[in-house]
Amino acid sequence: MLYAKMLRANVPHAKIKSIDISRAESLPGVHAIHIMHPMDGPEKGYPEVKYVGQPLAGVAADTLDIAKDAIKLIKVTYEEKPFVIDLEEAMLENAPLVFDTPMGEQRDGGDVGVVHDGSEGTGNLRGPSTSSFWGGPRGNLEKGFSEADVIVERTFRTQVHTHVPLETHGVVIDWKPEGMTVYASTQSTKGVRDELATYFDLPKSQVRVICHFMGGGFGAKHSAGTFGPMAATLSKESGRPVWLMLDRQEEHLAEGNRPNSIHYLKIGAKKDGMLTAIQQRSHGTAGVALGAGVGRIAQILYECPNFATEQYDVLTHAGPGAAWRAPGNVQGAFGVEQVIDEIAEKLKIDPLTLRDKIDKSEVRKVERMRGAEKIRMVSAKVRRVGYWPD
Secondary structure, eight states: OEEEEEEEOSSSSEEEEEEEOHHHHTSTTEEEEEEOOOSSSSSOOOOOBOSTTOEEEEEEESSHHHHHHHHHHOEEEEEEOOOOOOHHHHTSTTSOOSOSSOOOEEEOOSSSOOEEEOSSSSTTEEEEEOOBTTBSOBSOHHHHHHTOSEEEEEEEEEOOEEOOOSSOSEEEEEEETTEEEEEEOOSOHHHHHHHHHHHTTOOGGGEEEEOSOOSOOTTSTTSOTTHHHHHHHHHHHHTSOEEEEOOHHHHHHHSOEEOOEEEEEEEEEOTTSOEEEEEEEEEEOBTTBOOOOOOHHHHHSSOOSOEEEEEEEEOOSSOOOOOOSSTTHHHHHHHHHHHHHHHHHHHTOOHHHHHHHHOOOHHHHHHHHHHHHHHHHHHHHHHHHSSOOO
């Protein structure tokens, strides 16, 4: 078995003028080197660099140390370009563009399975998306807010979070003439199989994916990534099985994140606590990818007859987002739950009582009841002994 390492861009936006692999090729123990090219187009050229950590090439060698040494010997000449990594700066009219042309559709690849349209919008802004997997707007916002006895209007911000599974992304791939065998750290053997079969134009029956155990996933391990095709190509070129597991820095830079958000909410309620209208608007960045919307929680969590959403993706020169335990839910819940708390305070209603009234889910009612009981028990112990228990 050979061990592989990927060469990654160390600048956020650039045109690649040349990649010189001559010194790496001559290093003893190196068996294969592959430079990444765009998958389609009339010409095969170097891909334009869009973010730090973008994969450019891969090396397969007798040992991981030799592969790392070989990567250091590859010389990349860049023509650097202006870049933007801040969400609000990327929305400005004169911001450096991440993509000059519409992106087309992207699937989030994870828990939700929503398709995002990247062709709508101008500059680095994509959207708005006014519907989701659960449908579009409902009711009449103006009427709903006119019926409200209390209205809370707030804006919330969340930060980018990066995946840290105990076992990093990666594969071992053995390419044979009759087909490839893939040992993958994945949540979806079917997804990895389908992607590799499509990438190499193979029948699905010639791609076998095996995963007996996986050291954590959280939603980001549904696909073959860029490391899968790279390992497969190096295995095909060398005629040997190839091990390619990412290190921790690569995980943070390039293998997905939970996007950030600027999340505006306006929620109205009657004196008895019943919600009358929810207006939601968000901007978020999944770097060079789409899928930063956070409106699902506002749309489906609590009963409300009038709802509307506008969700925008903001492209930046940063690594792509990825599914992470129901994409957008964590960011969305952060805002929605604080507004519900504030409504409860204004109406002088216990926040748990209010939620039980506006939430149809019997399961969540039990969860809240059990959570509240646990908190009361711990709080009582703190008051009794005077310190936080272990």
